[in-house]
Amino acid sequence: MIEVNDLSKRYGDKLAVDGLSFAVRPGVVTGFLGPNGAGKSTTMRMIMGLDRPSSGTALVNGRPYERHKAPLQEIGALLEAKAIHPGRSAYDHLLALAASNGIGKQRVLQVIDMVGLAEVGRRRAGGFSLGMGQRLGIASALLGDPQVVMLDEPVNGLDPEGVLWIRHLLKDLADQGRTVFVSSHLMSEMALIAEDLIVIGRGRLLSAGPLTDFVAQSSRHSVRVRSPQAAPLREVLVGDGVSITSNEPGVLDVTGLEAAEIGERAAAAGVVLHELHRQEASLEEAFMELTRDAVEYHATTAEFATTGRTNR
Secondary structure: OEEEEEEEEEEOOEEEEEEEEEEEOOOOEEEEEOOOOOOHHHHHHHHOOOOOOOEEEEEEOOEOHHHOOOHHHOEEEEOOOOOOOOOOEHHHHHHHHHHOOOOOHHHHHHHHHHOOOHHHOOOEHHHOOHHHHHHHHHHHHHOOOOOEEEEEOOOOOOOHHHHHHHHHHHHHHHHOOOEEEEEOOOHHHHHHHOOEEEEEEOOEEEEEEEHHHHHHOOOOOEEEEEOOOHHHHHHHHOOOOOEEEEEEOOEEEEEOOOHHHHHHHHHHHOOOOOEEEEEOOOHHHHHHHHOOOOOOOOOOOHHHHHHOOOOO
């Protein structure tokens, strides 16, 4: 289990993490979300004892990371996949980690095979692709057979087969009763693997709890309407606060009106409906809504899109 209590980190005038408190429970995959600059990496580094908190505590299985006698067997982490000596092979890199943590050679061979690097395990890691480097980083995290696994952007650089593999791996680890804490910017992937979510913005906690509750609380939902009379239906639905889009003939996606009101308006106008149902917000939509005011870096693309040129 991971427990973060009133955790803060200041770098000069910059408050990177501001009074964070949350718990990551065993037996489920917990997603860690936030815009760029939200403080996710800093929080993970403090959990691992790589950065010292300005205040507060971060505990792994009831203790700070550095107080565990065999920390690699308590928590395995992937924070920077390519943080390895480029001249070492994958096998030698893992063997050095194992030797310093009292782990046998057999476990090194097991994790190399587990992550799909058996054929390249003796090659120099400096020549690895991004995806192979990710697999080696995950092997390092699993080396101590830890009860807590914490991964930062684990699918970065992986091909579709690799993404499917890591998806099943994380769920299997959680099913074994382990604590699994995963940071990612890929909302579609997080929606598939996470049961709980921790969402932060500008270093502060914005939300913590089940993913389904997080999405359900979003105000961004729409109603899908299918009708052979889509054009007249649009006319009876338009109004202030109502947005209507259509991505296929005869189908309208309506926001700003509930399904019951749409049905009543259609009936009053004599418009036939073939389908009428409420669509909940996606994880991405719910995330964007919650973090709208917590985004530190905003891109400005409108001028480029209009003029089609950039200044040189």
